[in-house]
Every structure is written in structure tokens, then in C-alpha cells.
Amino acid sequence: xxxxxxxxxxxxxxxxxxxxxxxxxxxxxxxxxxxxxxxxxxxxxxxxxxxxxxxxxxxxxxxxxxxxxxxxxxxxxxxxxxxxxxxxxxxxxxxxxxxxxxxxxxxxxxxxxxxxxxxxxxxxxxxxxxxxxxxxxxxxxxxxxxxxxxxxxxxxxxxxxxxxxxxxxxxxxxxxxxxxxxxxxxxxxxxxxxxxxxxxxxxxxxxxxxxxxxxxxxxxxxxxxxxxxxxxxxxxxxxxxxxxxxxxxxxxxxxxxxxxxxxxxxxxxxxxxxxxxxxxxxxxxxxxxxxxxxxxxxxxxxxxxxxxxx
Numbered sequence: 001x002x003x004x005x006x007x008x009x010x011x012x013x014x015x016x017x018x019x020x021x022x023x024x025x026x027x028x029x030x031x032x033x034x035x036x037x038x039x040x041x042x043x044x045x046x047x048x049x050x051x052x053x054x055x056x057x058x059x060x061x062x063x064x065x066x067x068x069x070x071x072x073x074x075x076x077x078x079x080x081x082x083x084x085x086x087x088x089x090x091x092x093x094x095x096x097x098x099x100x101x102x103x104x105x106x107x108x109x110x111x112x113x114x115x116x117x118x119x120x121x122x123x124x125x126x127x128x129x130x131x132x133x134x135x136x137x138x139x140x141x142x143x144x145x146x147x148x149x150x151x152x153x154x155x156x157x158x159x160x161x162x163x164x165x166x167x168x169x170x171x172x173x174x175x176x177x178x179x180x181x182x183x184x185x186x187x188x189x190x191x192x193x194x195x196x197x198x199x200x201x202x203x204x205x206x207x208x209x210x211x212x213x214x215x216x217x218x219x220x221x222x223x224x225x226x227x228x229x230x231x232x233x234x235x236x237x238x239x240x241x242x243x244x245x246x247x248x249x250x251x252x253x254x255x256x257x258x259x260x261x262x263x264x265x266x267x268x269x270x271x272x273x274x275x276x277x278x279x280x281x282x283x284x285x286x287x288x289x290x291x292x293x294x295x296x297x298x299x300x301x302x303x304x305x306x307x308x309x310x
Contacts, residue, residue, distance in 0.1 A: 056179040060130070064181040071097040071125045075276040079185055082127075082143040090148035093158070093165045093260075095183050096140070099123035100273040128183035131170040157182040164238070164259030189263035192221070192247065195232025213262075220258040221247050235264050280304050 072079055078100050083092035103114040124140040131137045147154040158167035171178040190213035215223040224246040241248050242255030270279040285305035296306050
């Protein structure tokens with residue numbers, strides 16, 4: 001009698017379970033790869049937008065410097081804020097440029113008084129602020145039509161929170177995006193970090209040294225009593241004024257508001273705004289003898305103190 005042996009059969013459905021498990025694993029892997037690709041795509045898009053924004057910002061700086069050199073680069077230029085034209089100017093800190101002039105009253109003392117309004121109107125060159133309307137910026141009364149707040153086409157370039165005053169500019173379209181710029185002058189502000197000793201015994205040094213500002217009437221700062229020489233090295237920005245307890249209370253907004261009338265970077269040149277070039281330092285001429293001062297030249301060198309001026 002033959003005995004049959006039945007081989008053990010594997011459980012049915014095992015291959016189906018393994019297949020489903022592999023499909024689920026592949027699905028999770030696909031979802032993960034899709035998520036990573038989406039993150040990489042968004043990162044690349046954000047980096048591209050950031051690079052485009054930086055490029056537009058650099059272009060705005062280049063255009064602002066070129067316009068500043070174009071209008072105010074000559075020594076015979078005058079800059080002033082829009083506040084001198086109207087107390088109700090929507091943007092009193094907007095900077096304008098004028099051609100300088102002289103009534104020549106020294107060479108023509110018997111002439112009648114000149115018309116001061118004519119050079120103020122005819123000598124205006126333009127406003128140092130961005131605008132797609134280039135011809136309009138060259139009009140002196142254009143500042144009265146500007147926007148004091150951010151509206152359609154206008155953006156804030158300087159703000160009270162950061163600079164102590166508001167100044168808006170119009171957006172100018174670029175091939176990819178837009179840009180805006182504005183120029184603010186520091187030469188009309190009081191410098192608060194002037195160094196030097198508190199007491200100087202030499203009177204000549206006192207006459208030539210830069211005068212320290214009086215902050216007693218300031219609405220945002222206090223008048224320091226000492227340590228001016230230390231203040232010259234530790235105040236490198238207008239924001240650091242809030243860190244000086246002798247100048248201001250520990251209030252970042254108060255330090256920012258001080259930027260409207262005070263500065264730490266005010267510099268300038270003694271230029272002859274009528275004829276161009278540098279001014280003649282008469283202090284050296286006063287040290288000469290009467291004969292040397294009255295001479296028209298010293299050898300082959302003309303006497304700069306006797307050069308005729310119109």
C-alpha cells in the first residue's frame with residue numbers, strides 16, 4: 001500500500017500583501033519626492049525674486065548717485081528742502097537743486113536791487129527723487145502734488161521710525177519689477193558727535209575747530225555736559241544715539257526722531273558757489289605783511305587774495 005504525502009502549500013494571499021506593502025511604500029516615497037521638489041521649486045523662486053529685488057535696489061542707488069552728480073555735482077549748485085517753499089508742503093524733506101547766482105553788488109554798487117524771485121524760478125534744476133515723469137520732476141511746484149503717504153505708485157524711502165522723517169518716491173518700472181529712490185541731505189543738520197577736548201587754551205585752535213551743537217532747545221535730545229571727545233568715537237550711526245544716556249533716554253523712537261535735525265556724518269567742502277572752486281582762506285592772508293598782501297603776485301605766483309572777483 002502506497003502512502004501519499006501532501007506537500008505543505010503556502011498560505012494564499014501572502015504575495016498580495018507584499019505587493020500592497022510595496023505599493024504603499026512607493027506611494028509614500030513618491031509623495032516625499034514631490035514635497036521635496038515643491039520645496040526646492042519654491043526656494044529657487046524665492047531666491048530669484050530676492051536676487052531681482054537686490055538688482056533693482058542696486059540700480060536705484062546707481063541712478064540716485066548719477067542724478068545727484070548731474071544736478072548737484074557742480075560747485076555752483078544750491079540744495080534746499082521743499083520746506084523753504086511752503087509750510088504746507090506734503091513732503092517738506094524732499095531735496096531740490098538750484099543754480100547759484102550773484103547780484104554782483106560789489107562790482108556794481110550803484111545798481112538797483114535785483115529781482116530775487118527770477119533766479120529762484122529760472123534757476124531751479126529738479127527734485128532729487130524718483131519719478132516716471134522726468135519732465136515733471138524738473139518743475140519747482142511739482143512737490144506740491146506729491147503724496148505724503150504710501151498710495152498707488154508711491155513707496156516710502158525714508159520713514160519716521162528709521163530716519164526721523166517721512167519721504168516717499170514714485171515707483172519706476174524696470175524690465176523685471178520696479179525701483180524707487182530719494183536723496184536726503186545731511187548738511188543742514190547739527191552734528192552731535194564732534195570730538196576734541198572740552199577746554200582748549202589756544203584761541204587760534206578754538207577759532208578753527210568745529211563748533212559743537214547746542215542741544216538745550218532740542219525736543220528729542222539733551223545737552224551733554226562732558227565726554228564730547230569720547231562721543232566722537234562711539235556714535236557711528238543715528239540709531240546709537242539711544243545708547244548714550246547723556247544725549248537721549250533709552251528710547252529707540254526718540255533716537256530715530258533725532259535724525260530729522262541731527263546727524264553723525266555731516267561733512268562738506270568750502271566751495272565758492274558763485275564762481276566754482278574752493279573759497280579763498282583769508283586767515284592766511286591776514287597773517288601776511290601789508291606789502292605782501294598788497295602785491296599782485298609773489299614772483300611767478302599770483303596773489304590769491306588780490307585776484308579780482310566779479
